[in-house]
Amino acid sequence: MSAGAGVASLGSIMMVSGNRTVHESPAAAARPDAESAEWLRRLADSGPQREAALARLHGLLVRIARAEVTRRGRLAISGPELDDLAYQAAADALLAITSKLGQFRGESRFTTWACKFVILEVSAKLGRHFWRHPAVPLDAEDWDRLPGRFGFDPAQEAEWRDLLAAVRRAVDDELTPRQRQVFVAIVLNNIPLDALALELASNRNAIYKMLFDARRKLRAALAANGYLSHDIAGHS
Amino acid sequence: MNGWPELDRFLRTDPRDVGCAQAMDMLHVYVDLVVAGAPVEERYPGVAAHLRACGPCGEDFEGLLAAVRGEAH
Numbered sequence: 001m002s003a004g005a006g007v008a009s010l011g012s013i014m015m016v017s018g019n020r021t022v023h024e025s026p027a028a029a030a031r032p033d034a035e036s037a038e039w040l041r042r043l044a045d046s047g048p049q050r051e052a053a054l055a056r057l058h059g060l061l062v063r064i065a066r067a068e069v070t071r072r073g074r075l076a077i078s079g080p081e082l083d084d085l086a087y088q089a090a091a092d093a094l095l096a097i098t099s100k101l102g103q104f105r106g107e108s109r110f111t112t113w114a115c116k117f118v119i120l121e122v123s124a125k126l127g128r129h130f131w132r133h134p135a136v137p138l139d140a141e142d143w144d145r146l147p148g149r150f151g152f153d154p155a156q157e158a159e160w161r162d163l164l165a166a167v168r169r170a171v172d173d174e175l176t177p178r179q180r181q182v183f184v185a186i187v188l189n190n191i192p193l194d195a196l197a198l199e200l201a202s203n204r205n206a207i208y209k210m211l212f213d214a215r216r217k218l219r220a221a222l223a224a225n226g227y228l229s230h231d232i233a234g235h236s
Numbered sequence: 237m238n239g240w241p242e243l244d245r246f247l248r249t250d251p252r253d254v255g256c257a258q259a260m261d262m263l264h265v266y267v268d269l270v271v272a273g274a275p276v277e278e279r280y281p282g283v284a285a286h287l288r289a290c291g292p293c294g295e296d297f298e299g300l301l302a303a304v305r306g307e308a309h
Binding site: 024025060064067068071072107108109111112113115116119120122123149150151152160163167187192193194204205208209212215216218219222227228229 | 242261264267282299300306307
């Protein structure tokens with residue numbers, strides 16, 4: 001594992017999702033900027049200084065959580081429900097932040113690092129919220145939705161009918177049962193990836209990896225049959 | 237070339253893609269670099285590739301970026 005000199009260089013290389021191993025991380029811990037150092041000093045303190053810093057941080061997290069739920073908008077959460085979700089996300093994030101203070105390496109501003117916790121809490125809570133009123137059950141399988149999902153024009157059905165049949169064949173023949181389940185849930189049923197991860201007692205990374213492999217297999221099958229061009233470079 | 241751009245885009249995978257776990261580990265660093273105007277896609281191409289391809293991680297990135305920019309003003 002290499003660690004270049006300075007923050008600008010890439011760090012180590014390790015495993016990931018594709019068929020190749022990649023890992024990018026900052027080269028080394030950096031000295032925190034003055035404001036971040038002040039946050040750390042006050043939070044590590046005891047007594048009124050720490051209490052004041054915790055209250056200020058909590059206020060920041062609530063503001064960010066509320067704005068983030070509103071920004072995402074998808075589930076139309078508002079009023080007391082929005083407040084409740086924002087306060088829960090902020091409280092959980094604050095707990096995580098204070099228990100992980102020692103893991104802050106000064107690679108970013110402290111507030112950016114802290115805000116990440118509340119953004120991820122909001123993300124997770126919205127994933128759970130999805131299953132309160134799911135639009136489609138997990139095991140539904142309506143292939144008529146596929147043309148719409150990929151913007152196929154109904155007026156041009158004669159052109160894409162064969163392609164659609166080829167996609168379906170590739171899904172049936174090329175994917176493992178688990179990959180197929182993930183493809184159907186996310187692509188046909190439009191279930192959010194985080195919500196699916198919860199339902200399958202899995203995690204975002206594992207579901208993404210499964211879908212990544214499914215996409216690669218499907219593309220290869222469609223390219224082999226002349227429906228798509230071969231992905232020579234592999235980069236988007 | 238093919239006539240199915242959305243399907244093509246969805247099925248196209250980038251071998252540099254670092255996956256969700258690595259991208260989320262790096263997210264705060266990545267966002268601060270974006271805010272600072274650094275050439276972040278060159279510095280972290282695998283994270284950039286992932287954030288383009290993964291809806292939930294892309295959403296978290298947009299959320300953190302909005303939060304940092306909002307708090308700065």
